[in-house]
Amino acid sequence: MKFFIDTANLDEIKEASSWGLVDGVTTNPSLVSKENISFHDLISQICHLVDGPVSAEVVGTIYQDMYREAHILADIHTNVVVKIPLIPEGLKTVKLLTKEGIKTNVTLCFSATQALLAAKAGATYISPFVGRLDDISANGMDLIRDIRLIYNNYQYQTQILTASARGPLHILEAAKIGSDVVTMPFKVMMQLAKHPLTDIGLEKFLSDWRKTQENQPA
Numbered sequence: 505m506k507f508f509i510d511t512a513n514l515d516e517i518k519e520a521s522s523w524g525l526v527d528g529v530t531t532n533p534s535l536v537s538k539e540n541i542s543f544h545d546l547i548s549q550i551c552h553l554v555d556g557p558v559s560a561e562v563v564g565t566i567y568q569d570m571y572r573e574a575h576i577l578a579d580i581h582t583n584v585v586v587k588i589p590l591i592p593e594g595l596k597t598v599k600l601l602t603k604e605g606i607k608t609n610v611t612l613c614f615s616a617t618q619a620l621l622a623a624k625a626g627a628t629y630i631s632p633f634v635g636r637l638d639d640i641s642a643n644g645m646d647l648i649r650d651i652r653l654i655y656n657n658y659q660y661q662t663q664i665l666t667a668s669a670r671g672p673l674h675i676l677e678a679a680k681i682g683s684d685v686v687t688m689p690f691k692v693m694m695q696l697a698k699h700p701l702t703d704i705g706l707e708k709f710l711s712d713w714r715k716t717q718e719n720q721p722a
Contacts, residue, residue: 505679508557508665508687512536512546516690517553528556530609530631530667530687532587533563544580551581559609559629561587562597570597578606585628587611590618595625602626609665616650623660629685634678635668644668645677652682672696 506527509520512535520526529550536543547560558581562573574586574597585607588594598608602625609629610622614637622630632651634644651664663684669675672695678686 505683506556506685507693508559508685509693510535510667510669510687510689512539512550513690514539514546514549514553517550520690520693521554525693526554526556528558528585528685528687529554530559530587530665532561532611544576547577547580547584551583554583556583557585557607557609557629558583559585559587559611561611562589565589565591565593567593567596570594571600574601574606574608585609587631588627590622595621598622598625598627602628611667614647616647616654619647619651619662619664620654623655623658623662627662629663629665631665631667631687633668634666634674635670637668638670645674645681648678648681648683 507525508528508530509517509526510530511517512531517529536546539546547558551558560577562570564570564573570588577584577586587609588598590610590613598610601608607628609631610627611631613619613630613632619630619632632647637644637647648664648666655662665685665687666678666683667687669686669688669692671692675686675688675696
């Protein structure tokens, strides 16, 4: 399973990349708005930090605008994947971009039937938002299970990119279900490496080591 980091913050991307675990980056207009840099310059810098897919989102809502924006974004770097909202105009755009060899990430997916449409349109990635479904008392991971079953049934090549992951349990469930990718905030990636027993065990080892050093003859 590939790990993408869901951020537009260059410092977070640099730190996470230094671990050797980041396969790609996802951004969105909300994340970009937090950074004091132009959108296109930001995407270009991210692409030079991470040798993997970097999702950059269009803001148009009609086909002509999305198609024009998609080409501008794709020209920034070969690693750019164009994020397109899951609306009819978006699916129309995805179909044409796919024919032209431009990779797409269809975003704001909240149902398996939406995911089916994206796959039929030829999307490279589908981004189901599991955390936001949990927020309205639905089970977001059930959506990942349904999409995995449907894609397996018909051998769709669209990759499932579990998005809006809020914590380690989302990552664990996505891995068990067979999500191709999970994107997560930097803080969630940090949480994956944490366990209280690891901290307790390490402190015990270090404490015992210090005792052995104290007992060494002068």
